Each structure stands twice: as structure tokens, then as C-alpha cells.
Amino acid sequence: MARRYLFTSESVTEGHPDKICDQISDTILDALLTQDERSRVAAEVVVNTGLVLITGEISSQANVNYIDLARKKIAEIGYTDANNGFSADSCSVLIALDEQSPDIAQGVTSAQEQREALSEDQLDAIGAGDQGLMFGYACNETPELMPLPISLAHRISRQLTAVRKSGELSYLGPDGKTQVSVLYEDGQPVGIDTILISTQHSETIGDLTDNDAIQAKIKADLIERVIEPVFADIAIKPTEATRYLVNPTGKFVIGGPQGDSGLTGRKIIVDTYGGYSRHGGGAFSGKDPTKVDRSAAYACRYVAKNIVAAGLAAKCEVQVSYAIGVARPVSILVDTFGTGQVDEDILLDLVKRHFELRPAGIIQAFNLRKLPAERGGRFYQDVAAYGHMGRTDLDLPWEKTDKAAVLKAEALAVTA
Secondary structure: OOOEEEEEEEEEOOOOHHHHHHHHHHHHHHHHHHHOOOOEEEEEEEEEOOEEEEEEEEEOOOOOOHHHHHHHHHHHHOOOOHHHOOOOOOOEEEEEEEOOOHHHHOOOHHHHOOOOOOOHHHHHHOOEOOOEEEEEEEEOOOOOOOOHHHHHHHHHHHHHHHHHHOOOOOOEEEEEEEEEEEEEEOOEEEEEEEEEEEEEEOOOEOOEOOHHHHHHHHHHHHHHHHHHHHOOOOOOOOOOOOEEEEOOOOOOOOOHHHHOOEEOOOOHHHHOOOOOOOOOOOOOOOEOOOOHHHHHHHHHHHHHHHHHHOOOOOEEEEEEEEOEOOOOOOEEEEEOOOOOOOOHHHHHHHHHHHOOOOHHHHHHHHOOOOOOHHHOOOOHHHHOOOOOOOOOOOOOHHHOOOOHHHHHHHHHHHHO
């Protein structure tokens, strides 16, 4: 008998309070790395009504204006009206930064002093900046090899922001959340059960002042301008049985930092796989790439994606763990959930031979310290909203499938 179940993932827009914090944190990281590739950054941001607090530990030779960076990012997101309780021009920005502890830094300081390609001995000598465990995941449910629920939730969030910023639905506010429940049958997505959108909006819309009429218009507009375009190129589409829940509390006028405080690193499931895969617990934003919470999670995604792209598994999860000051992972696990075309021991051997999982090696392989010149000093801030994985709109090194062919060839050779 076929097993049927629902799986749900959520996303948030760039105007969500937590995502404001993530983006400011990563804007600071971008600015520091642009001036000083050796910058050590752990930038945390808190937002509330009329307030931004930038805190954490930063060691850098760069000279940046943190207040100006925060205000520009807030304006870019769309908070420019002081009447909303939070505005780029009127909010207070407080700075409380320290330098990183030398006890923590000593395991990776030598890596920062290297500007050329590192030798094998150097890669082995440069340890992880902290202990911890990280996961990466990929599956064949979507072209970008991501789980369908989080892929759809992100697409809807991005489209929600697009129609707001273009003026197509100018009554929308920056804050919003999306959620998609996908129906699965024997492990495969077969339908869309529920689509939920909570979006900030103006008190009135045109001549409409009655809240019931306002919510009816918002729902109709979102189905036509947001949801339908998202599903235009997706095989599994909503049907008459699909539920649409729009602003289920009845209205959503007060939002953003006025409606709720925000904090860097509080949307780690949104940032990754929507709960479909396990998570090691470490956040990404505001951390320079010596922090394995970030760089190793990217590396694990790269490994898992190439295994699935090679056709060696329909689903693949990769875990690594580290000890502070030690370069090589303490452990590596490859799990294909019974979908592997070859034994997982073979996959593990391929991973060890073809993928760089030492912290300094990941940084070097992905060029995570030197920001691409063509991006104009933007890199980390662009993944700080709408997911760090599965991004088809950005050229991210951990999303490449350039090792798939060699993995497939060698796996077939071993099993021949």
C-alpha cells in the first residue's frame, strides 16, 4: 500500500525581522572582506522598533562605516517610511563590537596570513576555528536538486518581493512569510496540498477600506501575480483541492521590526533545506569563511549535490564534524536513504578522494575570501535571504556539479 504524507517547509521575505539582521550581518562581512581578505568576522545584529544593534567580534584592517552599511541595506530592503515604526533614515544604530578572542583565533590564524595557494602540509596544519557538525543535502525533486517544499516556498517569497519592488502590488510591505505543504506518495512529491502566505500590507488599498474586501483583493492578487507565475514551469501544480491561506490572522499591517524583534541566525532551517534534512545547528550569516558552520555546510551541499547529479543516488545527505584546531574532519558520513546506486562505502571513499573538506582547503577551493569583482563587493549578503542552497539566480561555487562525471565514472568502474 502506497504511503501518503504531507511535508511542509517555510520561507520568509527579505523584510522579515530576522532576515534584516542576516542581511546586515553579511553586508558587513562583504564590506570587510572587500578591503581586507584576512578579516575575522562574527557580526550579530538585533533589530526592534526604531533600533538596530550591531554586536559581535571583528578583527580587521578594513575601515568601514557600520552605520552607513546598515542604513543602506535597510533602505534597499524597503523600510523607508518612518510611519511603519522602522525606517533606514530614522532608526537608531548602535555599535558594540569587540575583537575575536586570541584563544579561538590561534587555530586558524596562520591561514589568514597566507595569500597564495596553500600546500598540502599547510592545509593539514590549519585547523578548524571551532568544533561542530554540519550537514549538506541534495535530492532529485527539482532541477536545482533541492526538496520541492523549500524550493517552492523560496520561489513564492522571492516573487512576493519582486511584485512589491516593481510596484505591481505596491500596497505590499517588506515583511512576509510563505509556507508550502507538499503531498508525497512513496517518497515522491505528487501534489500541492496547502499554500500559505502572510504578507504585510497597507491599511487601505485604493478605495478599499473594509478589511474583508482588502483581504479578498490581496488573496486574488497573490494567486494571480505571485503563485501562478511561480508554478508556470513546475510540473506539479496546485489543483482545485489545494488550499490557499492568505493572512490567516485577518490582517497584517504592523510588521517588520515594529511587529517583532529580529536576530541574526534565527532562520537556519529557512537558510538550508526547510527541515527536509538534518541540521548541525550553526547559523551562517555574519561569519567569515574560517567558521566551519558556514564553509563546511557549503562543502557538504557541494558533495551531496554532485553525488545526486551523477545519478548515484536520488537523495543524499552528507555530515562532517570538526574539532577546534584540527584540519581534517573528525568524521564523514554519507547517507543515501536506500536510494544509492552503489554501496555507501564506495561513495564515502569517492568523497574522501575528490572533495576538499579541510577548512583552509574549502576556502581555497571555493575562493570564499576574495569576493568576485563582477559582483561589486556583494556576495554573502545576496545569499542571506531566500536560501543559501539551490540558488539558480546566483553563481555559487557550492552549487556546481563539476565533479559529477568523474564520480559516476569511478563508481561504475568499481562496481563493474
